[in-house]
Amino acid sequence: MNSIAANRVCLWYDGEAQTAAEFYARTFPDSEVTAVHHAPADYPAGKAGDVLTVDFVVLGIPCLGLNGGPVFRHNESFSFQVATQTQEETDRYWNAIVDNGGEESACGWCKDKWGISWQITPVALTRAVTSEDAALAKRAFEAMLTMKKIDIAAIEAAVNS
Template sequence: MAHKNTICVWYDKDALAAATFYAQTFADSAVTAVHAAPSDYPDGREGDVLMVEFTVYGIPCVGLNGGPAFKHSEAFSFQIQTEDQAETDRLWNAIVNNGGQESECGWCKDRWGVSWQISPRVLIDAVTSSDKALARRAFNAMMPMKKIDIATIEAAIAQA
């Protein structure tokens, strides 16, 4: 690993499957290295896949097959800003339809329990706007959604 900061994501035993899915799903993403355990460890054997280096949209990550001791939570998520409804739909559906699950406000979990925010740029720009009324309208439009519907957000933004 040549980066000073790398996101480490703990998996029970499926780091390679997860990293491969991310590489196939997200642009500028790849599995860059697979490392075997040099000896037996509490939840694995010598030669098992221990660490997987990968990128998600160019951000360096490492997947650690650490066993079942720790579970994922929404306290950590990947936030992916999408440009349009087609990209939003494609990424959301890829995650949810691959054994994942929908959540609220643009959040979903992949089949390994990792949380993702599939957030259209128009939504992020609106809810962080210095125009408080516009931000409130966009935020309130988002609240009942699971997957974000850009047309509904844009309609809320356009209200006077």
């Protein structure tokens, strides 16, 4: 039997928890599916034998995917924030999410096909917008506001202008 984390994130899915968990495991480092559990009896969103819950890890964060049905939907009040080091890494994660049926949003946010929000945030952006130099932080912040996927070179150009 797998050990259960003392604290983990529970994400509600409409029948696709295993598919989502497998996508995250393929896409992000330090991510894996650790267990798949089937319903022991019929329940409001499924039948006995259906995948009920999936234990998985995303970027080192223990999660439980619950196939609870269509009643509850994800929204932007919860998101995974992924700190990236390079533009290539930023592009890789962003494109993996968006190209797999997701959608772009603003300021480094995107949503996967299951409705989970992701912030793909280069460390260069975080450092710039939290700088003690108020003018530098403002330039970086204003540049970010014009972007969907973050362009590190454009942030650095704004900071150095």
